[in-house]
Amino acid sequence: xxxxxxxxxxxxxxxxxxxxxxxxxxxxxxxxxxxxxxxxxxxxxxxxxxxxxxxxxxxxxxxxxxxxxxxxxxxxxxxxxxxxxxxxxxxxxxxxxxxxxxxxxxxxxxxxxxxxxxxxxxxxxxxxxxxxxxxxxxxxxxxxxxxxxxxxxxxxxxxxxxxxxxxxxxxxxxxxxxxxxxxxxxxxxxxxxxxxxxxxxxxxxxxxxxxxxxxxxxxxxxxxxxxxxxxxxxxxxxxxxxxxxxxxxxxxxxxxxxxxxxxxxxxxxxxxxxxxxxxxxxxxxxx
Amino acid sequence: xxxxxxxxxxxxxxxxxxxxxxxxxxxxxxxxxxxxxxxxxxxxxxxxxxxxxxxxxxxxxxxxxxxxxxxxxxxxxxxxxxxxxxxxxxxxxxxxxxxxxxxxxxxxxxxxxxxxxxxxxxxxxxxxxxxxxxxxxxxxxxxxxxxxxxxxxxxxxxxxxxxxxxxxxxxxxxxxxxxxxxxxxxxxxxxxxxxxxxxxxxxxxxxxxxxxxxxxxxxxxxxxxxxxxxxxxxxxxxxxxxxxxxxxxxxxxxxxxxxxxxxxxxxxxxxxxxxxxxxxxxxxxxxxxxxxxxxxxxxxxxxxxxxxxxxxxxxxxxxxxxxxxxxxxxxxxxxxxxxxxxxxxxxxxxxxxxxxxxxxxxxxxxxxxxxxxxxxxxxxxxxxxxxxxxxxxxxxxxxxxxxxxxxxxxxxxxxxxxxxxxxxxxxxxxxxxxxxxxxxxxxxxxxxxxxxxxxxxxxxxxxxxxxxxxxxxxxxxxxxxxxxxxxxxxxxxxxxxxxxxxxxxxxxxxxxxxxxxxxxxxxxxxxxxxxxxxxxxxxxxxxxxxxxxxxxxxxxxxxxxxxxxxxxxxxxxxxxxxxxxxxxxxxxxxx
Numbered sequence: 001x002x003x004x005x006x007x008x009x010x011x012x013x014x015x016x017x018x019x020x021x022x023x024x025x026x027x028x029x030x031x032x033x034x035x036x037x038x039x040x041x042x043x044x045x046x047x048x049x050x051x052x053x054x055x056x057x058x059x060x061x062x063x064x065x066x067x068x069x070x071x072x073x074x075x076x077x078x079x080x081x082x083x084x085x086x087x088x089x090x091x092x093x094x095x096x097x098x099x100x101x102x103x104x105x106x107x108x109x110x111x112x113x114x115x116x117x118x119x120x121x122x123x124x125x126x127x128x129x130x131x132x133x134x135x136x137x138x139x140x141x142x143x144x145x146x147x148x149x150x151x152x153x154x155x156x157x158x159x160x161x162x163x164x165x166x167x168x169x170x171x172x173x174x175x176x177x178x179x180x181x182x183x184x185x186x187x188x189x190x191x192x193x194x195x196x197x198x199x200x201x202x203x204x205x206x207x208x209x210x211x212x213x214x215x216x217x218x219x220x221x222x223x224x225x226x227x228x229x230x231x232x233x234x235x236x237x238x239x240x241x242x243x244x245x246x247x248x249x250x251x252x253x254x255x256x257x258x259x260x261x262x263x264x265x266x267x268x269x270x271x272x273x274x275x276x277x278x279x280x281x282x283x284x285x286x287x
Numbered sequence: 288x289x290x291x292x293x294x295x296x297x298x299x300x301x302x303x304x305x306x307x308x309x310x311x312x313x314x315x316x317x318x319x320x321x322x323x324x325x326x327x328x329x330x331x332x333x334x335x336x337x338x339x340x341x342x343x344x345x346x347x348x349x350x351x352x353x354x355x356x357x358x359x360x361x362x363x364x365x366x367x368x369x370x371x372x373x374x375x376x377x378x379x380x381x382x383x384x385x386x387x388x389x390x391x392x393x394x395x396x397x398x399x400x401x402x403x404x405x406x407x408x409x410x411x412x413x414x415x416x417x418x419x420x421x422x423x424x425x426x427x428x429x430x431x432x433x434x435x436x437x438x439x440x441x442x443x444x445x446x447x448x449x450x451x452x453x454x455x456x457x458x459x460x461x462x463x464x465x466x467x468x469x470x471x472x473x474x475x476x477x478x479x480x481x482x483x484x485x486x487x488x489x490x491x492x493x494x495x496x497x498x499x500x501x502x503x504x505x506x507x508x509x510x511x512x513x514x515x516x517x518x519x520x521x522x523x524x525x526x527x528x529x530x531x532x533x534x535x536x537x538x539x540x541x542x543x544x545x546x547x548x549x550x551x552x553x554x555x556x557x558x559x560x561x562x563x564x565x566x567x568x569x570x571x572x573x574x575x576x577x578x579x580x581x582x583x584x585x586x587x588x589x590x591x592x593x594x595x596x597x598x599x600x601x602x603x604x605x606x607x608x609x610x611x612x613x614x615x616x617x618x619x620x621x622x623x624x625x626x627x628x629x630x631x632x633x634x635x636x637x638x639x640x641x642x643x644x645x646x647x648x649x650x651x652x653x654x655x656x657x658x659x660x661x662x663x664x665x666x667x668x669x670x671x672x673x674x675x676x677x678x679x680x681x682x683x684x685x686x687x688x689x690x691x692x693x694x695x696x697x698x699x700x701x702x703x704x705x706x707x708x709x710x711x712x713x714x715x716x717x718x719x720x721x722x723x724x725x726x727x728x729x730x731x732x733x734x735x736x737x738x739x740x741x742x743x744x745x746x747x748x749x750x751x752x753x754x755x756x757x758x759x760x761x762x763x764x765x766x767x768x769x770x771x772x773x774x775x776x777x778x779x780x781x782x783x784x785x786x787x788x789x790x791x792x793x794x795x796x797x798x799x800x801x802x803x804x805x806x807x808x809x810x811x812x813x814x815x816x817x818x819x820x821x822x823x824x825x826x827x828x829x830x831x832x833x834x835x836x837x838x839x840x841x842x843x844x845x846x847x848x849x850x851x852x853x854x855x856x857x858x859x860x861x862x863x864x865x866x867x868x869x870x871x872x873x874x875x876x877x878x
Contacts, residue, residue, distance in 0.1 A: 012718070013691070014729055042716040048547070058718050059729055064710040066550055067720035067730075068543065069573050075507075075540040079547025079555070080710070082531055083505050087551065087710050108536040264531055269552025269709045271502030271675075275668035276528045282496050283666045286486035287317070 007036040010045070012062040018053060023200030023211075026174035027121050028057055030198075031090065033177075034184035035063075040088040047090050048077040050102065052128045053202075054094035054121040071102030074109040074118065081114050084267040085259050088188065089116035096126050099135040099155045106157075109193055110164035115257035117187040117194040120157065121174070123202035124209045131205035141208060157197050158238040158249055162231070167192040167255035169234065170248040173214050174200040179246060186248060192255035199244070214244060221247025229253055290345050292429060292478055293354050296418065297338035297368060298361025300329060306443060307359075307418040308339025309658075311425070312487060313439035315343045316660050318432070319481030323348040323779070324489075324658040325852070327368075328597050336364050345481055348659075349624075349779030350855040356476065357428060359421040363391050373397045376475050378428050380404075380421050398472065400424065407461040412454035419455050423462025431478040433463050486663050490628045490654035490776075493666075494584060495520030497632030498556055500671045503582070504530035505548035505555040507541040509563060512596045513655040514586035517558040538566040542583065546570060549579045550719070552709030554636050558584035558648075561603050562593060568610050571645055573721035575615045575744065578697065578705065580639035580676075582632070584648040586655045587775075589850050598850030599653040601775050604829040607647040608804055616744050618642070618751070619803035621649040623760065623778040625659045627801060629666055638755070641676040642704060642747040649803065651824070653852035654776040679706045681713045688714060695726045699739050703746030748805060757802040759809075767794040769866055770816035772809065772842075774800045774830050776852065777822050783855035784862060793863060803833075810838045818869045820845055820862060824852065843869050 010032040018024050035045055045063035049055040051070035058065035064087075068076050077091040098106050098120045109118065125143070126132040132145040136157070140149035161169045168190040172180040180198065187194025199214050226247070227233050234250035237243075296307050305326070312322045323342045329335035340355075342348050355372040358365065360381040373379070375396035381388050383401030393399040402424045404417035411420070419440070426433040440455045488496070495517050498506070506525060508518040522532045530553075535541035541557045549555040559567065564585050574581045587603045589595035594602075607619045618638045622631040628650060635646040679687055687695050687706040696717040698705045705726075708715030718728040723740060725731045751757075760778070763785055773781055778799040785795055796816065800806060813819045813834070820843040821831035828844040835842055845861045847853055 012729075043713050044711055045716075046551070046710050056730075058720070063716050064550075065716075065718045065728075066547070066577060067718065067722065068546075069569055069721060072539055072543040072570060075535065075543035076547035076550075078533070079505065079507065079544035079549075080551045081547075082533060082544070083548035083551035083553035083555070084710065104536055105540055108540070259531075262531055263526070265529075267552065267709075267711065268504035268530060268548065268554075269711075271504065271554060271673065273673050275500040275671035276502065278527070279500050279668040279671070282499060282524065283486055283663050283668070286488045286492070287484065287663075 005036050005039070005041045007032040010035055010042055010061050010063060012060055014059050016060045017056065019204050021203040022053070023123060023174040023202070024053055024057070024121050026177050026180065027119065027198045027200045028060060030172070030174070030177055030181035030184050031092070031119055032061060033181040034188055035088065035090070037181070037185050038088070038188045044086065045088045045090065046080045047092065048073045048080065049091070050093040050097035052094040052097055052126070054092055054097060057092045071097050071100070072105065073097065074102060074105040077116050078109065078112065078114045081116050082259055082264055084269060085115070085264055086267055090188070091116060091118045093120055095120060095122040095124060095134045095136045099157050099160070103135070103155070107160065107164045110161050110166035110195065113165070113167055113192040113255060113258045115192055115259060117184065117196065119184060119187070119196045119198060121200035122157070122197050123200050123206055125202045125206040127202045127205055138208060156238065161195050162235060162238055162250060166195050166250070167252035168194040168248070169250040170195065171197045171245050172199070173218055173246050174198050175211055175215070176246065179220070183248060190251065190255065192252070192257045218244045218246050221245055221249065290479065291342065291348070292344070292356050292476060293340070293342050293352065294357045294425065295338055295340040295355055295369065296359040296361070296421065297336065297365030300335050300337040302361050303418050304337050304339050307422065308341060310436065310439045310443050311422055312341050312658055313442060314435040315341065316485045316487040317438055318435040319483035319485065320345060320478070321348050321485065322487055322658065322660045323350065325351045325653070326656045336362070336368055338365065338368070343478070345479055350783045351852065352856050353854045357425050359425060360391070363387055366391055366393060370394050378474060380424050380428070382417065400428065400466065400470065402462060402465050404462070407465060408458050411458035411461050416455055416458035419458040420462035423459030424466045426459070427463040427466040428474045429476040429478040430474070432480060433459055435480065484663065485660035486666070487658050487660050488625065489516065489656060489658045490625045490650050491516030491586065492520050493625050493628035494558070494632045494648065494650065495524070496666065497629040498636070499525055499528055500629070500668055501633040501636040502554045502673055503556050503636060504528070504553040505545065506530070506557065507533045507535045507544035507548070508557050508559065509535050509538045509541050511560045511563050513588055513652040514558045514560045514563070514584065516655060517584060517586070538563040539569065542567040542570045545581055546574055546579055549581045550710070554640070556582040556584065558586060560586050560588045561590045561606070564603060564606060564610065572611045572613060572615050574645040575617060576721045577719040578643040578744065580643050581645045582635045582639050582648055583645055584650065587649065587651040595850045597652070599651060599824055599852045600848060600850065601651050601824040602829070603649065604803060604825070607649055608833070616644055616748050617804065618644060618646040619649060620646060621775050621801055621803050622654070623775060623799045623801045625654060625657065626661055626665045628654060631801060633671055637674045638751065641674055642751055643676065643707060644747055649775070651776050677704055677706050679708050679712070679715070684708060684712060684714050689727070693717070693727055696728050697724060697726045697740065699726060699743040702750040703743050704750065752805050757805045757807055759807050760799045760801070762797040762799070764794045765796055767796040768817040769793070769795040770812055770819045771795050771797045771822060771862060772800060772819065772834060773822040774803065775823070777824065780853040780855045780858045781822060784859035787856055787859035788862060791863065793866065795862065806833070808837060809834060813838045813840055813842065817873070818843060818866055820865050822853070822858065824848060
């Protein structure tokens, strides 16, 4: 690992095919900055992504990366980290990927608390399939598949995370690149599962949850007296209806990562040329 | 009487049937006798008929037969369930003092041996030991030295303290004494002991042990009958070798975790049964396209849907062979015996890493729940060889970088196998994806690159066919007119079935195939035979179909899909009948 790593070292030579003005540009830049700031380099970093606009991120970044199937990025990240805790593992996905098809994995990733970060680009719409309702779309948000709106309340991912035992819950706005990068950095540095929901506006299909909307409504928790270590306060903030927040909502100071609790030490990649020493004892057990 | 003894205990699930069978099987194994166990159980925790059966002999035993010599019946139903297998020398041990057992009628002139199991167990310290009293009674009936039980009682109850162990030993002796004192009947059994040392294990345990031997370090799975024993075996044990088992939230997660670990460089595996394979199929294509080495074990059970979860079937062949959308290069390896479960698991890991491809390791319920004795050197760990394939490190990675210094993880090498850099390797950073990609792993829709990458991945199978031996095991007379082919756990029943056939003067050549894909070409063998019969536990003859496809010739089929494995004598009779049918058809056609 070299100390002169710049965030551009995490950039691949592929030009993003995101729409001009897409929030994902800012989200990705913040991720790259945070990785560089935390002393990582592309060769010790593993990025996992699912499907959708967010899923393309592994292509535009330079690191070890896997672009998997829809909704399953978190288990892949867990497998990578369990097998080699020395790697920096970052999982990225969208709101559909994380809170719809992958919602089950999200809950269990929160409670499993593997030391990795999870950055969700939440644009409250399905972009790549051209504009259908997502699990975070507003109840009355009209789309091709929901002409009268989804007619069901949106998922509250922060509440889901808190209820599932997440040890780090944060939210950022991709347009506020400085704060976004700082908070992702905190998620990386957190000992455990660092969950960051990013408001990452879709300029093509979502004309409600726009840059202007977030700019006007977002409240920076750093400008309030919010105590991130107080679970009750976090709960109240998260369950407050209409407010949009930026900052770290909750952090468990006593978080111990799953792989550490499980006693995983070092990479599992190295194995001997034959059966491991003492393997014959396994046979003797069956006497 | 032949030395071959068939013993069973039956009752309700929750009666400790399984552990009682295990104690007796271990005692026999420790006494230097070969053992082959089978289970008959229902998909419930308590209640319902369940049985544990043991066949034992001084010689090797490879299968079950439909004959019972000693039956411990804890319920009246147990007698009815096994009625057809009893004969005039059978002994049925039961507690005649139990109100539900007072009207038991023991059929076929078998001996009804009433032993007050519960009362004697209470005398020894607790009614819970009534099964052990029955074991003691069985020792007396079979003239099997009761001391052999002591060690397996120690193994079973040692954790609960010496007092419990002693009480159990006493309970066994009470059963023994009762029979000795109350019955002056001469039983025609004499279960000899030998000085041989055997190990006793089932197919799932053999797969788990093989995985550790092969250097597997990461296992993710979700509990499902009959694959759970693989996970239970690995849990705790794999840790001693630097590995970890994770119980995932579902099969989708399990295979994705295993995939992640494999990409991080660990030898990695998941195991499940049919319904779990369905869920994993989504990621199966990703494993192949991202060229990730992964062993996916399918311990088949009776399907489709949830079918009969605790019953035998070999119905997933097509699923493992063709499952997944698009066209997916893969290996499908199906061990044919419990010891093969160990060796083929090791081979599966080597194939997976040498060719960076998913490998289906296919076993079945009959193999998973069957325990069998082996000489310990059957599992000689010194013979285990590990081949990790084309792994590159800092020293040799330069050869695989393009002109811009980018690692070509999907380089279309002539043999179809690209270099592999574990994450953490300097200059090895690369992307991979389930999308079609170029040599750098970046998404592409370029027609030429698409064809190049598809061909490259498929070429691995061709390379493997050249480099590996996807052969078969052969038994019987190579010149015989009748060729029997089977796959999976039917090998033992067929091998013993051949002895029955031999007694009737019927000669067969038997080929047992442990590879479904790639598989040996059996064209010459089929052409040389007058009649070819494919034996398998499914209704439609999935393996027979692929054989017909390969050799362009019709074959006969023996299919069993009752949920119960083949008995050796039953299979022999079926083979005989099939030969007769086929011969008469051939004669009619000749006229």
